[in-house]
Amino acid sequence: xxxxxxxxxxxxxxxxxxxxxxxxxxxxxxxxxxxxxxxxxxxxxxxxxxxxxxxxxxxxxxxxxxxxxxxxxxxxxxxxxxxxxxxxxxxxxxxxxxxxxxxxxxxxxxxxxxxxxxxxxxxxxxxxxxxxxxxxxxxxxxxxxxxxxxxxxxxxxxxxxxxxxxxxxxxxxxxxxxxxxxxxxxxxxxxxxxxxxxxxxxxxxxxxxxxxxxxxxxxxxxxxxxxxxxxxxxxxxxxxxxxxxxxxxxxxxxxxxxxxxxxxxxxxxxxxxxxxxxxxxxxxxxxxxxxxxxxxxxxxxxxxxxxxxxxxxxxxxxxxxxxxxxxxxxxxxxxxxxxxxxxxxxxxxxxxxxxxxxxxxxxxxxxxxxxxxxxxxxxxxxxxx
Amino acid sequence: xxxxxxxxxxxxxxxxxxxxxxxxxxxxxxxxxxxxxxxxxxxxxxxxxxxxxxxxxxxxxxxxxxxxxxxxxxxxxxxxxxxxxxxxxxxxxxxxxxxxxxxxxxxxxxxxxxxxxxxxxxxxxxxxxxxxxxxxxxxxxxxxxxxxxxxxxxxxxxxxxxxxxxxxxxxxxxxxxxxxxxxxxxxxxxxxxxxxxxxxxxxxxxxxxxxxxxxxxxxxxxxxxxxxxxxxxxxxxxxxxxxxxxxxxxxxxxxxxxxxxxxxxxxxxxxxxxxxxxxxxxxxxxxxxxxxxxxxxxxxxxxxxxxxxxxxxxxxxxxxxxxxxxxxxxxxxxxxxxxxxxxxxxxxxxxxxxxxxxxxxxxxxxxxxxxxxxxxxxxxxxxxx
Numbered sequence: 169x170x171x172x173x174x175x176x177x178x179x180x181x182x183x184x185x186x187x188x189x190x191x192x193x194x195x196x197x198x199x200x201x202x203x204x205x206x207x208x209x210x211x212x213x214x215x216x217x218x219x220x221x222x223x224x225x226x227x228x229x230x231x232x233x234x235x236x237x238x239x240x241x242x243x244x245x246x247x248x249x250x251x252x253x254x255x256x257x258x259x260x261x262x263x264x265x266x267x268x269x270x271x272x273x274x275x276x277x278x279x280x281x282x283x284x285x286x287x288x289x290x291x292x293x294x295x296x297x298x299x300x301x302x303x304x305x306x307x308x309x310x311x312x313x314x315x316x317x318x319x320x321x322x323x324x325x326x327x328x329x330x331x332x333x334x335x336x337x338x339x340x341x342x343x344x345x346x347x348x349x350x351x352x353x354x355x356x357x358x359x360x361x362x363x364x365x366x367x368x369x370x371x372x373x374x375x376x377x378x379x380x381x382x383x384x385x386x387x388x389x390x391x392x393x394x395x396x397x398x399x400x401x402x403x404x405x406x407x408x409x410x411x412x413x414x415x416x417x418x419x420x421x422x423x424x425x426x427x428x429x430x431x432x433x434x435x436x437x438x439x440x441x442x443x444x445x446x447x448x449x450x451x452x453x454x455x456x457x458x459x460x461x462x463x464x465x466x467x468x469x470x471x472x473x474x475x476x477x478x479x480x481x482x483x484x485x486x487x488x489x490x491x492x493x494x495x496x497x498x499x500x501x502x503x504x505x506x507x508x509x510x511x512x513x514x515x516x517x518x519x520x521x522x523x524x525x526x527x528x529x530x531x532x533x534x535x536x537x538x539x540x541x542x543x544x545x546x547x548x549x550x551x552x553x
Numbered sequence: 554x555x556x557x558x559x560x561x562x563x564x565x566x567x568x569x570x571x572x573x574x575x576x577x578x579x580x581x582x583x584x585x586x587x588x589x590x591x592x593x594x595x596x597x598x599x600x601x602x603x604x605x606x607x608x609x610x611x612x613x614x615x616x617x618x619x620x621x622x623x624x625x626x627x628x629x630x631x632x633x634x635x636x637x638x639x640x641x642x643x644x645x646x647x648x649x650x651x652x653x654x655x656x657x658x659x660x661x662x663x664x665x666x667x668x669x670x671x672x673x674x675x676x677x678x679x680x681x682x683x684x685x686x687x688x689x690x691x692x693x694x695x696x697x698x699x700x701x702x703x704x705x706x707x708x709x710x711x712x713x714x715x716x717x718x719x720x721x722x723x724x725x726x727x728x729x730x731x732x733x734x735x736x737x738x739x740x741x742x743x744x745x746x747x748x749x750x751x752x753x754x755x756x757x758x759x760x761x762x763x764x765x766x767x768x769x770x771x772x773x774x775x776x777x778x779x780x781x782x783x784x785x786x787x788x789x790x791x792x793x794x795x796x797x798x799x800x801x802x803x804x805x806x807x808x809x810x811x812x813x814x815x816x817x818x819x820x821x822x823x824x825x826x827x828x829x830x831x832x833x834x835x836x837x838x839x840x841x842x843x844x845x846x847x848x849x850x851x852x853x854x855x856x857x858x859x860x861x862x863x864x865x866x867x868x869x870x871x872x873x874x875x876x877x878x879x880x881x882x883x884x885x886x887x888x889x890x891x892x893x894x895x896x897x898x899x900x901x902x903x904x905x906x907x908x909x910x911x912x913x914x915x916x917x918x919x920x921x922x923x924x925x926x927x928x929x930x931x932x933x934x935x936x937x938x
Binding site: 190403 | 575576577735740745746749750751782784788790792805807808815819820836844
C-alpha cells in the first residue's frame with residue numbers, strides 16, 4: 169500500500185485563554201497538527217484522529233528530513249487505506265501537555281517567562297476535546313464526518329460525541345473504555361510513583377536542573393508496556409528464551425542483570441522511551457486517563473451519559489486486550505443501544521493485546537474500511553441533497 | 554480457632570560449605586526456623602512449610618514480646634487447624650538470602666569481614682531445598698510426612714519431590730507454577746529495575762552507605778501487589794472511590810498526588826514494605842522465581858521431569874489468580890497423572906487472586922484439612938505396621 173508520502177506538521181496559535189476543567193486556565197497556547205487529503209467545498213469530509221498516550225499529530229506519512237519517522241497509524245490512514253485520504257480530509261492533532269509540539273510543560277509559561285514544569289496545569293480528555301473544537305472552528309469545520317481514536321484516543325472520540333453531539337456524524341471508539349478500572353489506575357500510579365520519586369524529577373522542574381528523570385520514565389514505560397501486550401503474545405514472542413546464549417553457554421547468569429529476552433526487550437523499550445518522552449507529559453497523560461469518567465456526572469449511569477449523543481458509532485475491541493478488555497467496549501455498546509443509537513461493534517479475535525489496535529489485522533482493517541465506505545456514501549448523499 | 558500461642562524462632566548453624574547451583578558456595582551459614590507440635594518417636598509426623606516472597610519461618614503463633622506479629626499461615630497451621638499441630642510436627646524455615654534471620658546479604662561475609670551486600674551469591678529454589686534438607690538431617694528427619702508451600706513455597710515443595718523423592722510422602726503445591734511465564738518475569742524485572750536504578754541502591758552495597766533504596770523497593774512492591782490481587786477484587790474493594798472526599802469536595806485534586814483509594818492503598822503498602830524489607834533480598838528472591846524451571850534439564854518435558862517423584866500430591870489453584878493461573882497448576886497435574894502419580898487437585902472459585910492462598914476460604918481450608926486427615930491416617934498405619 170502506498171503511504172501518503174511526505175507530510176508536514178502545522179501549528180495554530182490561540183490567543184483566547186482556555187478554561188480547564190480543574191478551574192485553572194491556559195492564557196494562550198499552540199496546537200500542532202497535520203492534515204492529509206483535501207477538504208471538500210462544504211467541509212463535510214473531515215475526520216479527526218485523536219492520539220493515545222505516547223503518540224502525536226503525526227498519524228500518517230513521513231517527514232522529508234526523516235523518512236523513517238512514519239506516522240503512528242500509517243497502516244490505517246492514507247490513499248486507499250481504511251481511512252482513505254483520497255476521500256476524506258484527515259486531521260491529526262497533538263494534545264495540550266504533550267511533548268511533541270503542542271503547548272506543554274517544557275514550553276515557556278507566559279506568566280513567569282520560565283518553562284512551565286510543575287506549573288503546567290492538569291488537563292483532561294474534555295479539555296483536549298475543547299481545544300480540538302477550537303481548531304476545528306478555525307479550519308471552518310462545523311461538523312466532522314467522523315472523530316476517531318484508539319485507547320485514550322477513543323476516550324476523546326467518545327467525549328466529542330457527548331460534548332459536541334452535533335459536530336460529528338460518526339464516532340469511532342477503538343480498544344477503549346468508559347473509565348479506568350482500579351487495576352488500570354493502579355498501574356498508572358505505580359508508573360507515576362517511579363517518576364515522582366526519581367531524584368532527577370526535581371518536583372517537576374527538572375528542566376532548570378538540566379536533569380531528566382530517565383530511570384523513573386524507564387520503569388514507567390516498562391510497566392505500561394507489559395499491559396499493552398497479551399500474556400499469550402509475550403509467551404509466543406519471548407517465552408523463557410535466554411539472551412546472549414552464546415556467551416552464557418546457555419545457562420543462567422546468576423546475577424541481577426538480563427537473563428531473558430523479555431528483560432532485554434523491556435529494558436530497551438524503557439531506555440528508548442526515556443530518551444524522547446517527557447516525564448511531566450507522562451504524568452499529565454496518565455492523570456487524564458485516570459480522570460476520564462463521563463458518567464460521573466450522571467451517578468455512574470452510562471446510558472444517561474450517552475443520551476446526549478447524536479452520532480452513529482463504531483466500536484472495536486480485541487479479545488486478548490486485558491488493559492481495556494472487550495467487556496469495557498460492550499458497556500459502551502449497551503448504553504448506546506439503550507439510547508437507540510446506531511452502533512456497529514466488532515470484537516476482534518486477535519493475539520496482540522491492547523497494542524492490536526495499532527497493528528495490521530485483516531478483519532479489523534476490513535471492518536474499519538467497510539465502515540468508512542458507508543460514511544463516505546452518506547457524506548456524498550448529504551452533499552447531493 | 555485457638556492459635557498455637559507463643560512461639561520462638563530457633564537457629565541452626567552449618568559449618569559445612571553449601572555448593573550452590575551458580576557454582577558459587579556459601580562457606581558457612583545459619584538457618585532460622587520455628588517448630589510447632591511434637592515430633593513423634595519414629596519422626597514420621599514432620600511437615601515442612603516453605604515460604605513465599607515476603608514471608609519467613611514465622612508460619613504460626615505469635616511472639617511473646619510482640620503479640621501482633623502473628624505467623625503468615627496462622628489460619629492454616631495450629632491446633633485443630635487444617636494442618637493440625639496436635640498431630641503433626643510442623644517446621645517453618647527461613648530461606649537463605651532472606652532478610653528475616655537466615656544468612657542473607659545484610660550479614661557478615663566471612664571472606665571479607667564486611668556485610669555481603671552485592672557479594673551475596675544468587676540462590677535458587679533448589680539451593681534452598683538443599684539447605685532445608687540439611688536442617689532435616691540435623692533434626693533426624695529422614696522423611697517428611699509432607700512438604701507444603703504456596704506460590705514460591707509451592708515451587709520448593711515441587712523441587713523437594715524431584716530432588717529428594719524418598720524424603721517426603723506427600724507434596725502440597727498451592728497456587729504455584731512449574732515455571733514463570735514471560736509476563737511473570739517481565740513484572741519481576743520491572744521491580745528489579747526500580748531497585749537497581751535507585752541511587753540509594755549503590756550497586757547493592759547500600760549498607761555501607763547507610764542508605765536504603767526505599768523508592769525502588771516501594772515501586773517494586775506496588776507492582777508486585779497489583780499482580781497478587783484480582784482485577785475484580787480491586788474493583789470491589791476500591792473501584793474508583795476517591796480518597797479524602799471531604800477535603801476535596803468529592804472532586805478530583807488535579808495534581809499528581811493521590812486521588813483514588815487504590816492509589817493510597819498501594820503507596821501505603823509500598824512504603825510499609827520499604828521500611829522492613831531488604832532490597833538485595835528482593836532481587837535474590839525474584840531471581841529465584843525467574844530461574845525456577847525444573848523441566849529445563851529435560852528439554853521442557855515436565856512429565857519426564859516428574860518421573861523421578863515418589864510422593865503423593867495435593868495441588869490447589871484459584872480461579873481469579875492471574876499471576877499463577879489454574880492453567881499452570883493443571884500443567885503439573887497432567888504431568889503427574891502421565892506418571893501415574895496419585896494426585897488430588899482443587900480448583901477453588903475464589904475472588905481474591907493470587908493472595909487467595911493465604912486467605913480464609915472454607916472450601917480451600919476444608920480440602921487441605923481433609924487431605925491432612927488422610928496423611929495422618931497413613932502416617933499412623935505406617936507406624937502400626
